[in-house]
Amino acid sequence: MQLFYNAKLDNSAKQFVFPPDESKHIVRVLRKSEGDTVQITNGKGYLFEAEILEADQKRCKVRIVSESRTIPKRYKLHMAVAPTKMNDRYEWFLEKATEIGVDEITPIICDHSERKTIKLERMERVLQSAMKQSLQTILPKINPAVPYKEFLETNVSVGFKFIAHCQNGEKMELKRRVIADNDVTLLIGPEGDFSKEEIDLSKEKGYTPISLGRNRLRTETAAIVACTTVAIINN
Incomplete structure (x- = not known):
């Protein structure tokens, strides 16, 4: 199964024309022709099955023949993760977290962050590709990078709020704190870890x-371990 993505599709759509790059892929690479079917998602939980009306390499036209909707999870996972020094490591995290089932991601700029800027459009493409590759119909939300303190001040979340850090102190394993069907917001710091001031501030804001x-x-390994732990508890 090959899954395509278009954010503008909704359940009122009757026909759809693919852009040139996807039209070429459908007709030349996948060798689809009139009468064949393709699957499309809008990233909002809908899966559309469409019949090809015109197998044109520049504008492949299809007719929507059926639709279905994914049942939403009973919890949401928001990962606030500091950008890694190497972009490819952060993109690896985005890809794997999408496959596992993250709902929202916010890059946070911390005291020890070596990288303070991100390419949001590129990250969005990574998420889209991972969603299609894993045949999912819900696209995770990626937010612009924000300073750590601003995230703590402005992020309004319900459920559990956790911070993972490497400094000494009283900590319980994540798997013993997560309860199924509850939202989770989880902070993961940069390679140099959170500063003591950042950890103290998170506690003041209700993070455990x-x-x-x-x-x-x-950083990216810790984020994937956290995503996996939350997913396992909820499955």
Whole structure:
């Protein structure tokens, strides 16, 4: 199954024309012709099945023949993760987190962050590609990068709020704190970890310190371990 994405599709659509790049892929690469079907999602939970009316490499035209909607999860996972020094490592996190089932991602700029800027459009493309590759119909939301303190001040979340850090102190394993069917917001710091001031501030804002295990993990690895733990608890 090959899944295509278009954010503008809704359940009132009757016909749709693919842009040139996807039209070429459908007709030349997949060798689809009139009468064949393709699947499209709008990233909002809808899956559309469409019949090809015109197998044109520049404007492949289809007719929507059926639709279905994915049942939403009973919880939401918001990962606030500091950008890694190497872009490809953060993109790896985005890809795998999408496959696992993250709902929202916010890059946070911390005291020890080595990278303070991100390419939001590129990250959005990574999420779209991962969604299509894993045959999902809900596209995670990626927010612009924000300073750590601003995130704590402006983020309005319900459910559990956690911060994973490597400094000494009282911490319980994440898997022992998560309760199924509850929203989770989780903070993951940069390679140099959160500063003491950042950890203290998070506690003031209601975040609970947690551990992801005995080993010291890279930023992107810690984020994936956290995503996986929350997903397992809820499945």
